[in-house]
Amino acid sequence: MAKRLIPALNRVLVEKIVPPSKTSAGILLPEKTSKLNAAKVIAVGPGDRDKSGNVIPVCFKEGDEVLLPEYGGSEVKLGDKMFHLFRDDDILGHLVE
Template identity: 50%
Template sequence: MTSQATFKSIKAVIPLLDRVLVQRFKPETKTATGIFLPSSSTNSPLPEATVIAVGPGAPGKDGKVVPTTVKSGDRVLLPGWGGNAIKVGEDEYHLFRDSEILAKIQE
């Protein structure tokens, strides 16, 4: 179960250590031809997201800070579980650890 916090502005959320703030892509609610899709076909969480902000990194075994592997604007694949939900108005964001991100998507 994920916890959820609510904020007035996403700029108020600054990830710490190796945390990454992402916004999942919203599923299409209608097809290119204009057919509306039922909510049952669009309610599964999509694992693709855009990175909004990243923390500076976490200390490694030698004590030196290891930077995160992604940066703001990157498209990433997420696991179907985990993360902490953050609500800003009607928009939902998630915080994940850098190590939980499955892949970076190259354009």
Template identity: 50%
Template structure:
């Protein structure tokens, strides 16, 4: 897979945004202007962690496959094999959804 060719470094997390809903549950098609920015994503790769002020290695708070909440702005777009992914620092991720 593409993630065997790309590994985030340090405290970075690679995510794939969740597809945006374009039709309501009632069947109404939403125009593009009324669709908000997608703030949910699935973690596809994580870095190895980062060194804290005490010199200890801190692990990443999210794991591959978890669904997370992203900030409205930020992240670095990365295109791998014609698909868009985004790189965020672990500390920029707002939270994760529990199963």
């Protein structure tokens, strides 16, 4: 049975995007140039609550590409895949084309 994780409160489950280590022509890229802490949002929690009990929604949605901080988050293994769990305010921003 496959497990699915639904994050609590204002947490966001992401899968890191692994940049290619080679170009389409087969040229190896140095590790430094291919390092970008990008991830795809897999699931989001319902949001946190303010002092009045109102829900503050998470500003990301499933499928968004985001920029992560260099450190932080919690590693989560579901099946044979690794994911990371971050609070929404720890995520640095959206990646758009």
